[in-house]
Amino acid sequence: MAGPKYPGFDTLALHAGQSPDPATGSRAVPIYQTTSYVFRDTEHAASLFNMERAGHVYSRISNPTVAVLEERIAALEGGVGAIATASGQAALHLAIATLMDAGSHIVASASLYGGSHNLLAYTLKRFGIDTTFVAPRNLDDWKRAIRPNTRLLFGETLGNPGLDVLDIPALADMAHGAKVPLLVDATFTTPYLMKPFALGADLLYHSATKFLGGHGTAIGGVLVDSGRFDWEASGKFGTLTEAYAGFHNMDFEEESGTRAFLLRARREGLRDFGACMAPMTAFQILQGVETLHLRMPRHVESTRKVVQFLAAHAAVARVIYPELPEHPDHALAKKLLPLGAGAVFSFEVKGGRPAGKAFIESLRIFSHLANVGDAKSLVIHPATTTHYRMSDADLQKAGITAGTVRLSIGLEDAQDLIDDLDRALKVSQK
Amino acid sequence: MRLRVDGKAVFAYTANHELDAKKRSVVFIHGAGLDHSWFGLQSRYFGYHGWNVLALDLPGHGRSEGPPLPSIGAMADWVAGVLDAAEIGKAALVGHSMGTLVAVECAARHAGRVERIALIATAYPMKVAEAFLEAAKRNDYSAFDMHTIWGHAPQVPLGGNPNPGMWMYGDTQARLERLAPGVLHADLKASNDYALAGAVKCPALFILGRRDVMTPPRAARTLQEQIPSAQTVVIDFSGHSLMAEAPDATLDALIGFLR
Numbered sequence: 001m002a003g004p005k006y007p008g009f010d011t012l013a014l015h016a017g018q019s020p021d022p023a024t025g026s027r028a029v030p031i032y033q034t035t036s037y038v039f040r041d042t043e044h045a046a047s048l049f050n051m052e053r054a055g056h057v058y059s060r061i062s063n064p065t066v067a068v069l070e071e072r073i074a075a076l077e078g079g080v081g082a083i084a085t086a087s088g089q090a091a092l093h094l095a096i097a098t099l100m101d102a103g104s105h106i107v108a109s110a111s112l113y114g115g116s117h118n119l120l121a122y123t124l125k126r127f128g129i130d131t132t133f134v135a136p137r138n139l140d141d142w143k144r145a146i147r148p149n150t151r152l153l154f155g156e157t158l159g160n161p162g163l164d165v166l167d168i169p170a171l172a173d174m175a176h177g178a179k180v181p182l183l184v185d186a187t188f189t190t191p192y193l194m195k196p197f198a199l200g201a202d203l204l205y206h207s208a209t210k211f212l213g214g215h216g217t218a219i220g221g222v223l224v225d226s227g228r229f230d231w232e233a234s235g236k237f238g239t240l241t242e243a244y245a246g247f248h249n250m251d252f253e254e255e256s257g258t259r260a261f262l263l264r265a266r267r268e269g270l271r272d273f274g275a276c277m278a279p280m281t282a283f284q285i286l287q288g289v290e291t292l293h294l295r296m297p298r299h300v301e302s303t304r305k306v307v308q309f310l311a312a313h314a315a316v317a318r319v320i321y322p323e324l325p326e327h328p329d330h331a332l333a334k335k336l337l338p339l340g341a342g343a344v345f346s347f348e349v350k351g352g353r354p355a356g357k358a359f360i361e362s363l364r365i366f367s368h369l370a371n372v373g374d375a376k377s378l379v380i381h382p383a384t385t386t387h388y389r390m391s392d393a394d395l396q397k398a399g400i401t402a403g404t405v406r407l408s409i410g411l412e413d414a415q416d417l418i419d420d421l422d423r424a425l426k427v428s429q430k
Numbered sequence: 431m432r433l434r435v436d437g438k439a440v441f442a443y444t445a446n447h448e449l450d451a452k453k454r455s456v457v458f459i460h461g462a463g464l465d466h467s468w469f470g471l472q473s474r475y476f477g478y479h480g481w482n483v484l485a486l487d488l489p490g491h492g493r494s495e496g497p498p499l500p501s502i503g504a505m506a507d508w509v510a511g512v513l514d515a516a517e518i519g520k521a522a523l524v525g526h527s528m529g530t531l532v533a534v535e536c537a538a539r540h541a542g543r544v545e546r547i548a549l550i551a552t553a554y555p556m557k558v559a560e561a562f563l564e565a566a567k568r569n570d571y572s573a574f575d576m577h578t579i580w581g582h583a584p585q586v587p588l589g590g591n592p593n594p595g596m597w598m599y600g601d602t603q604a605r606l607e608r609l610a611p612g613v614l615h616a617d618l619k620a621s622n623d624y625a626l627a628g629a630v631k632c633p634a635l636f637i638l639g640r641r642d643v644m645t646p647p648r649a650a651r652t653l654q655e656q657i658p659s660a661q662t663v664v665i666d667f668s669g670h671s672l673m674a675e676a677p678d679a680t681l682d683a684l685i686g687f688l689r
Contacts, residue, residue, distance in 0.1 A: 004579035006599070007587050016597070019589035052475035054592040054677045062594035070595035075587065080604050081596035227604030232493070249446055255474070257467040257492070258604040259596065266595070 009076065009192065010293045017071030031283045032064040050248070051267075061270050065279035069286050073212070073222045076191040076289075077204065080227030081262045083270065084220060084282055088187060088207025089115050090275035091221030095183055095203055097273065098265040099237060100151040102128025107145040107152070109136035109166065110397040111159025113207075114387040116185065117394070120154075135397060136164040137328060142171060146178050151236060153180060157196060158188040158322070161346045161382050161406045162399030165322050165329035165336060172200025179234040187211070187373070188342045192296040199336065202229040203261070210373025211343075214288035214295055218281045223265065227258035240264055246272075295375070295411060300340030302414040306407070309418045310347050315355075315425040317348040317403065343410075344372045346382075348403040349428050356381055356403050359428035365412060365420040377410035377417055431484070433515040435508060441493035442466070442512065443485035445477020454545075455482035455518045456688060457509065461527030461551075462617035463577060463606050465492030468526065471593075471677045472684060481688075484516060488532075490613045498616040502528075502624040506535035513543055522688055524548040526673065527645065528621045531556060534653070538628030546633040548687055550680065551642055551670045553649035554656075558622040566615035573614055574606040583641035583669025592677055602671070626656065634660035635687040637680055639668035661687065 007015070021030050037056045039045035047053040056062050070082040085091040096106070108120055110133040120131040134141035136159055146153075153175040155166045166184060175182040181202035186194065190211045196204045206212055208220040231240040231253045240260045243249035247267055252260040270276050288295075304323065311319045318326075322333035322341040333341045349355045360368050366379040370386060380386060382400050395401075409417065431449070433440040443466040449455075456476050458469040466473070466485035477483040488505060490496030499505045509532060513521060522545045525533035530552035537544040562580075565573035578599050586598050606614065634657045638647040647664055654660055663683040668676035 004576050006575070006579065012587065015588040017590055019585060047475065050474070050478055052471055052478060053681065054471060054594070056594060064590075064594075067594040068590065071591055071597050074595070074597035074600055078600055078603075079597060080601040081593075083595055227601060228607060230608065243446075251446075254443060254493075255467065256470055257465060258601055258608075259467075259470075262595065 012072065012075045013293050014290050016075035017068040029065060029068050029283060029286055031279050033279055035059050059279065060274055060276045061266060063279050063282070066277050066282040069277070069282040069289070070222065072286065072289055073191070073206070074224055077224045078195060078197050078226070079224040080258050082222050082224040083262060083265050084208070084222050084277035086221065086275040086277055087219050088185070088205060088209060088221035089119065091205035091223040092116055092119060092185070094265050094269045094273065094275065095205060095223055096124065096129065096152065098239060098261060098269050099181070100129060101239070103149060104129050104151040105147050105149045106131040106154055107142055107150055108133055109155030109159060109164070110134060110394065111136050111162050111164045111399065112156060113160045113185070114389060117387075118389055133394070133397065136166055139167065139170055139174070143174055146174075150178060151180055152183055154183045156185040156188065157194055158342050158344070159399075160188070161344075161387075161404065163320050163322050163327070163329070163341065163345055164399070165332045165341070167332060168196055168199040168201050168336065172202070175202070179236055181229045188344055189337065190292060190296060192292050193300070193337055193339050193342060197226040197228070202226050208285045209371065211296065211299070212289055212292065213285040214292070214373065214375055215284075216371060216374040216376065218284040220277050220281045220285050225261045229261075231260055244268070296340075298411055299343035299409055302411070302417065303340070303343040303345065303409040305414045306409055306417055306421065307345060310421065313422070313425060315350050315429045317350050319345065319347040320399070321345040344406065344408045346404050346406045348401060349405055349425065351403070351428060353402045355428040356405055358430075359405065359424045362424035362427040363420055365416060366407070372406075372408035374408065375411045377412055378408040380406050382406055431516070433512060435511040435515050438489065439495040440489075440512060440515070441487045442516070443473060443483065445474050445483045447477050447483070449482045449516060449518070451517075453480060453482045455484065455521035457512070457521045457523050458483070458485040459509065459523060459525040459529030459532045460486070460488065460491070461529050462621060463491070463609055463614040465605065467492070469524070469673055472524075472673055472681050475681055476688070482518065484512065484518070484521070486512060490610060490616070496610060496613070498613045499620070500616060501620050502531045502535050503539070505532040505620070506539050509536045510540045510543055519543070520545050522546045522548070524550065524684065525552075526550045527552070527670065528556070528617055531621060531624050534626060534630055535624070537630045537632050538626065541631055544632055546635075546687070547630070548635045548637060548684055549650075549653070550637045550672050551639060551645050552636065552653060553645035554626065554653035556621040556624060556645065558618045563615065563618050563622060566618050569611045569615075574603055577606055577614070578602045580644045581670045583639065583667065583675060584643065585641070585667070586669060586675065591674070593674065598671065598674055601674075630657045635683065636660055636662040637672060637683045638662065638664045639670060639672050639675065640664050640666050641668060642670045644670040
């Protein structure tokens with residue numbers, strides 16, 4: 001008998017989660033634009049509500065179009081399942097709210113998207129969840145920050161905007177030694193460039209708004225569980241291993257084992273917080289996912305050309321990209337990101353804030369806006385936009401200066417992008 | 431529910447209900463390398479519809495203390511021991527894959543304790559591919575790959591999961607990765623070596639998946655001939671993991687048989 005074979009990434013990106021629609025034969029994923037689903041009879045209704053049968057009840061909890069996206073991303077990541085959310089931020093909040101209560105503690109990388117930093121540093125603190133931020137490269141700092149009430153280690157696969165490469169294998173070992181999971185924001189790498197679960201991470205999420213959607217048309221997030229973390233053995237996660245009065249005293253781990261985290265996240269988190277994804281959004285993001293394996297190599301190829309150009313440019317003080325030998329995580333990037341270190345990177349224009357301002361305002365192809373991972377090339381000045389709420393000290397920890405400019409390289413002709421940058425850099429130095 | 435059998439800790443999922451001597455009882459027995467939660471939807475249904483449910487973790491699986499038992503006969507005797515520990519006189523047994531052999535053997539050895547048996551995805555003899563056995567013996571990950579891929583219908587990785595948002599392959603892999611070394615091989619060897627010596631007299635139901643690669647419907651024929659009164663339900667489009675691939679059809683078949 002021939003050995004079994006899994007479908008390849010490209011095949012899963014196009015097919016996982018959907019067989020042709022049984023009602024119509026539709027090959028494309030239908031948009032089930034409905035709030036709710038007719039029960040066959042009262043017995044069927046009761047069985048669905050009590051989780052005795054599989055199916056959909058109400059689109060805040062699950063929806064057939066959204067479920068295709070969830071299953072597809074879970075397949076691409078190698079997880080047990082996924083939950084699509086209203087945004088990447090909603091996915092992060094859902095993960096934390098599912099895992100812990102007031103009095104809990106998180107150890108997080110200091111190099112985070114500004115919105116994530118706000119959630120952890122200010123908002124969750126109001127609800128009794130504290131976070132210690134640590135330099136992502138300093139493993140001793142991570143270890144020292146872990147307390148008895150720590151419930152999560154968290155970082156971005158590629159830090160924002162300094163492109164710190166998270167040492168997932170080392171942090172996963174550390175987290176597991178402390179009997180807590182490692183959660184990573186995998187937005188910048190996508191499942192095409194990195195498989196965090198294969199490296200040891202337990203949970204991950206994406207801002208699907210970025211490369212997964214890829215076209216700047218829809219806001220969404222996806223939270224994925226590897227199913228590998230043993231909540232029962234840890235003994236630290238009562239939300240998953242103790243009777244929950246909010247759902248017939250269900251002990252989620254006892255009920256479903258590997259699916260415990262997602263079961264609680266869906267049955268409590270989506271039910272009560274309600275940050276679900278709309279079916280139209282799921283459809284739009286699925287259109288992007290279906291070409292992820294074609295777009296990401298092109299994003300990376302063009303990024304490499306632009307990085308080489310900027311690194312040699314007289315108006316550029318430094319380029320921050322892990323594939324450059326001078327980047328502190330160069331060796332780690334070669335190990336963890338063999339297909340490329342993504343398409344978002346930073347550089348410093350000589351001349352500080354005025355030069356940076358002149359540079360951004362002189363660009364013609366690059367769009368100045370607060371997003372990354374679009375098919376179109378994007379530019380932003382983090383210190384005054386995405387990270388503007390951070391203190392100077394926190395900015396410094398995250399590797400951001402007044403002259404730092406972040407680029408997201410799109411799918412245009414690479415030489416056109418280089419010409420655009422060259423012209424704007426010349427203007428910036430006048 | 432936590433019990434002790436032969437001095438070792440045993441876990442049985444009861445759908446959050448106390449056992450009640452006035453109720454009928456149904457015992458769910460999982461397949462190789464898996465655990466009680468493989469019957470999640472179906473066991474929960476019966477627990478909330480007037481039955482005592484014991485969805486077991488076999489020794490060395492899930493929350494039950496190891497080591498795994500070396501033969502189907504030992505597992506059958508162990509199930510009878512669980513009934514003793516739970517003070518249940520007679521029960522219906524629902525088995526999946528290796529668990530079907532345990533149910534059959536238990537019905538043959540302990541006829542007075544078994545009301546009826548439902549066999550989900552079965553074969554007799556349950557010959558395991560040599561490559562699968564060898565990989566499991568070496569604790570090689572390729573054994574998990576074979577379990578995962580052959581354990582589902584070919585269309586599963588390209589189709590939708592009835593359970594929204596879940597990825598069946600990933601779930602199976604995650605469960606197998608939690609096993610202690612040697613457990614999967616012990617289960618596969620026990621299945622491969624099993625020979626039915628006695629006779630099954632109680633009512634029986636076969637629930638088979640038409641697209642089952644691991645135990646295709648034709649592989650159940652010998653056992654069907656040995657239990658001539660048995661009923662058979664074949665579920666289209668489902669592979670070996672009927673409880674996940676066709677949860678409603680599997681549940682409906684069980685309801686019809688056990689009611």
